[in-house]
Amino acid sequence: AQSVTQLDSQVPVFEEAPVELRCNYSSSVSVYLFWYVQYPNQGLQLLLKYLSGSTLVKGINGFEAEFNKSQTSFHLRKPSVHISDTAEYFCAVSETGGYQKVTFGTGTKLQVIP
Amino acid sequence: DTGVSQNPRHKITKRGQNVTFRCDPISEHNRLYWYRQTLGQGPEFLTYFQNEAQLEKSRLLSDRFSAERPKGSFSTLEIQRTEQGDSAMYLCASIPEVGSEQYFGPGTRLTVT
Numbered sequence: 518a519q520s521v522t523q524l525d526s527q528v529p530v531f532e533e534a535p536v537e538l539r540c541n542y543s544s545s546v547s548v549y550l551f552w553y554v555q556y557p558n559q560g561l562q563l564l565l566k567y568l569s570g571s572t573l574v575k576g577i578n579g580f581e582a583e584f585n586k587s588q589t590s591f592h593l594r595k596p597s598v599h600i601s602d603t604a605e606y607f608c609a610v611s612e613t614g615g616y617q618k619v620t621f622g623t624g625t626k627l628q629v630i631p
Numbered sequence: 632d633t634g635v636s637q638n639p640r641h642k643i644t645k646r647g648q649n650v651t652f653r654c655d656p657i658s659e660h661n662r663l664y665w666y667r668q669t670l671g672q673g674p675e676f677l678t679y680f681q682n683e684a685q686l687e688k689s690r691l692l693s694d695r696f697s698a699e700r701p702k703g704s705f706s707t708l709e710i711q712r713t714e715q716g717d718s719a720m721y722l723c724a725s726i727p728e729v730g731s732e733q734y735f736g737p738g739t740r741l742t743v744t
Contacts, residue, residue: 558740559738560635560722560737561724561735563732563734566732616681616687617662617733618664619664619666619724620676621674621675622673623672624671624672624673
């Protein structure tokens with residue numbers, strides 16, 4: 518079994534400031550890691566993914582995340598946020614084998630303040 | 632590649648009625664997943680198909696829920712005798728192969744009154 522913890526349910530940040538959204542996971546097997554973004558009343562859009570290789574992953578819209586296996590973390594960062602980044606962000610994991618169903622965290626609402 | 636589509640996008644129904652949702656995955660994606668997302672929560676896994684075979688069902692999928700994927704293409708999720716607790720966003724996702732991210736549809740928002 519696996520689980521995902523997003524410690525911050527809401528993160529307010531001023532426009533053009535940096536932001537970090539925290540994610541920790543638990544799993545007894547090797548995992549793939551993802552960050553998805555969800556805008557109101559819409560589906561999920563993939564921001565970035567870690568499948569293997571470099572632990573620093575760059576995604577769309579200027580976001581990046583770093584996989585830290587020893588700390589079982591996959592924090593999401595952006596050096597300068599825009600108003601358009603206001604949305605809910607979900608960290609997710611799936612096993613590398615098996616059926617690859619995804620386990621999601623409870624989400625972090627990022628509110629960018631003008 | 633037109634993405635994963637879901638219909639309807641919104642459904643309002645009265646308690647006790649049956650509803651059916653449809654998901655059309657990206658063509659040639661042989662793995663299909665259903666998730667449910669309630670307000671303020673992340674999506675939760677409901678069931679998984681590989682081609683036409685339903686290989687895993689969550690304990691969240693009570694006997695009022697049934698899913699099918701005839702011929703391994705589109706999938707349907709039916710809820711019988713709906714309850715207010717069934718109100719949620721129902722998301723469908725597909726992947727082409729092992730080791731890929733899941734591609735999500737826009738979801739069907741169900742409101743049970």
